[in-house]
Amino acid sequence: MPTVLATQVDERRLAEAPVSQDGSCWAVATAYHLVIVSLDSQPHHLPWDQVEHGSWNAEERVFRLRRTGGQEEVVLQVPGGLRQEGRYVPVDVTAFARALRQRVEAALVHSAVTTLPSGQAASASVRRDPNGILYSVTSPPHHQVAGTEDEEALRELERQTRSTVGLPIR
Structure with a gap:
């Protein structure tokens, strides 16, 4: 995660995953929130207690978070990889998926x-x-x-x- 984005997260980061092809937007799991950070906007905080259920579709590389109270579902599209310093780096979602599951359950x-x-x-x-x-x-x-x-x-x-x-x- 780029430092300029990491500094937007005011809680300890447990795990993160890019949610844009160019790496300009990331989803960050913290102890209390899912935080969406990007170069274009202010951080968006979604408290874990507002997530009823989360799922991962590996084929589509999509996390779907069903929210409590019938609120709009959150969809996070994770690219298969990112270009970093001129080379392609695959994106592994294992740590992010684990943190997401643990925080929703907590x-x-x-x-x-x-x-x-x-x-x-x-x-x-x-x-x-x-x-x-x-x-x-x-x-x-x-x-x-x-x-x-x-x-x-x-x-x-x-x-x-x-x-x-x-x-x-x-």
Whole structure:
């Protein structure tokens, strides 16, 4: 990672991967955030607790990060290699993938899944934000559930999940 980009990251870097063909944009895994740095813009911080699931497609060389609350998915296209000092250097994503998985798992305190009365799959999870505060989220979010039975089943799943880790029950 170029020094000019590394200096934009104000946390200890765990791993990084280029996300542009020319090496001008990088994704950096830190303990609390995924940080996207580039020569063209300010760093973008995505807290790990906002990532519900991550996957790697080796054929396409793409990381896909599904976010909590139905937020837009983050897609990171990693080139197969970069030109550095006149030579081609392959990009190995192993360390970045490992850090990504570990940080997403670390933000997840507890989760539970169920099938709602309508047959729709649902989950509730307790997550830890970068400040150590615990909170709960559901998938789908409450506002996307239709029908009284489904709404009540999702509320009950969230209550049980919160109760399991000692959070106040709403």
